[in-house]
Amino acid sequence: MQEQQSIFGEDFLKTEEKQYNTLNLGPTHPATHGVFQNVLQMDGEIIMSAEPTIGYIHRAFEKLAERRPFYQVTPITDRLNYCSAPINNIGWHMTVEKLLQVQTPKKVDYMRVIIMELARIADHLVCNAVLGVDTGALTGFTYMFQERERIYDMYEEVAGARLTTNIGRIGGFERDFTPGFHKKLKDFLATFPARFEEFDSMLTRNRIFMDRVINVGPISAERALSYSFAGPNLRAAGVDYDVRVMNPYSSYQDFDFIVPVGTSGDTYDRFMVRQEEIRQSLKIINAAYNNMPEGNHFADCPEFYLPKKEDVYTSMEALIWHFKIVMGEVDLPAGEVYHSVEGANGELGYYLISDGGRTPYRLHFRRPCFIYYQAYPEMIKGQMLSDAVITMSSMNVIAGELDA
Amino acid sequence: MALTHDTVLEQLRSRFPEAILHSELSxxxxxxxxxxxxxxxVLRFLRDELGFIYLTDLCAVHMPEQSGREIGVVYHLHNLEENYRFRVKAWLPEAEPVIATATTVWAGANWMERETYDFFGVRFEGHPDxxxxxxxxxxxxFPLLKQFPLEDTTREDKDDRFFGR
Structure with a gap:
């Protein structure tokens, strides 16, 4: 005893003040699913405060975009929320169309709705399946990743790529849905709901899961609004803000769907809201697919929509247009537009300032992840360390979108 | 009262006759x-009395040719009940880009202002961190300022004229 006192000093045992342990969670901890660092002050197992550090994969997208023509910005948007890249791509294309005042045919709108809702399903599936993994239920994850794979196969039919899709064009799509896509989509719509309900029954009313997630990482509606939350995280707190309903784009006003809301904004509510949104997305896809209008798969804007590849190789006119578009010999309007779409994580906004040059003068992405992740310390304060992990997982913080 | 471009502008003009410098529709x-x-x-008034409780976005833009007002801080505000959005801008001199923080109005302004400081050097007075x-x-x-080119300026094989700027 005597010896111990001499090691720590006289005051150590007398002091009334609490000493907290500092714990580095991340940046490469496997439980954080990405590059996130949090310096936690711990009182035993309880988190007293958290200090997030972000920017580990910052890639200067906003600066890069200032040197790229509009169609070259699309691959940048892929890398924001890479779990639902098509929504980012199409959102960007719609922003440019707003600037150019291009009207897209109904058919393009419906095709976009199908692709965007598939992307939303894929994103929510990843989030909820991984939440299962973090709470110790690996089974659902393995099954739902097979379903996500089928969605990726469909992207491949449309755009040729799977993860970073670069889907579509300014003005529509490169080609109409292929027979392969139709087959895969019909198959998906027929078989996915049953498999999804199976996954749902594994977790939703599972006592172990419920005990694990209810009242974990809650946030009130008032705080969530003050923090500019968006998407499922805001709706889980009880605010029915959905860009698809508030400011319909791409003919969303044609579809009838429910905006699910939660009450307490905890991890369980976030999980439930995403589950219900998957069902609603399926409903939208069904409605869009069954009522697909006739028409072109591109808008009438030859100055911006790249001509068909076959024509470029065989016709002089198409070759000239192709060259003009790629080299930026086309006049662009000056002006500033803000366009937002309901990304898988909430309001994904594009603030584009064009000075008439070939590239954006300034492009700012409103990245929902970046904005709501700042509430994370407040949400996990007073919670257990293991709760911090599932709170982050249920918020669906995507490093690409966070760090731009 | 439904919010429209005119009513918002009128309310702002009557309340702050000197603070509202310019307005346009785009x-x-x-x-x-x-x-x-x-x-x-102005922002407090907008939140408390006109119901703009949601700060959609906060960012900045650099226009070096506007002498004395080079850096613009841009707020996108949203009134969720009326579903009305608009944009508020404040132009600052590049030599002294200082503006009061909006963190006391919306908690979410915290990181958005840090990001704006990070890229444009705008100092938000009263910001907690x-x-x-x-x-x-x-x-x-501050890398998003226009004087910092993306490409290496010493390279001779790339001519900017061919790339639009």
Missing amino acids: FDFLNVEIQPAQNLE LRRILNVDHMEV
Whole structure:
């Protein structure tokens, strides 16, 4: 005893003040699913405060975009929320169309709705399946990743790529849905709901899961609004803000769907809201697919929509247009537009300032992840360390979108 | 009372006759330019009395050719009940880009202002924790300012004229 006192000093045992342990969670901890660092002050197992550090994969997208023509910005948007890249791509294309005042045919709108809702399903599936993994239920994850794979196969039919899709064009799509896509989509719509309900029954009313997630990482509606939350995280707190309903784009006003809301904004509510949104997305896809209008798969804007590849190789006119578009010999309007779409994580906004040059003068992405992740310390304060992990997982913080 | 471009502008003009400098419509979106020194009063009024409880976005833009007002801080505000959005701008001199923080109005402004500081050097007075957020801490420049080109300026094989700027 005597010896111990001499090691720590006289005051150590007398002091009334609490000493907290500092714990580095991340940046490469496997439980954080990405590059996130949090310096936690711990009182035993309880988190007293958290200090997030972000920017580990910052890639200067906003600066890069200032040197790229509009169609070259699309691959940048892929890398924001890479779990639902098509929504980012199409959102960007719609922003440019707003600037150019291009009207897209109904058919393009419906095709976009199908692709965007598939992307939303894929994103929510990843989030909820991984939440299962973090709470110790690996089974659902393995099954739902097979379903996500089928969605990726469909992207491949449309755009040729799977993860970073670069889907579509300014003005529509490169080609109409292929027979392969139709087959895969019909198959998906027929078989996915049953498999999804199976996954749902594994977790939703599972006592172990419920005990694990209810009242974990809650946030009130008032705080969530003050923090500019968006998407499922805001709706889980009880605010029915959905860009698809508030400011319909791409003919969303044609579809009838429910905006699910939660009450307490905890991890369980976030999980439930995403589950219900998957069902609603399926409903939208069904409605869009069954009522697909006739028409072109591109808008009438030859100055911006790249001509068909076959024509470029065989016709002089198409070759000239192709060259003009790629080299930026086309006049662009000056002006500033803000366009937002309901990304898988909430309001994904594009603030584009064009000075008439070939590239954006300034492009700012409103990245929902970046904005709501700042509430994370407040949400996990007073919670257990293991709760911090599932709170982050249920918020669906995507490093690409966070760090731009 | 339903909010429209006219009613918002009228309310702002009657309440702050001197702070509202300029307004315009672009793509059916109202832009209001305000006096940077009075930004907090205007933003508070907008939140508390006109119901703009949701700060959609906060960012900046650099226009080096506008002498004395090079850096613009842009707020996108949303009234969720009326579903009305508009844009508020405050232009600051590049030599002294200082403006009061909006963190006391919306909690979410915290990181958005840190990001704006990180990229444009705008100092938000009263901000609780104004540090760099995405770039490394020891960075010396504010990279989104236009004087910092993306490409290496010493290269001769790339001519900017062929790339639009």
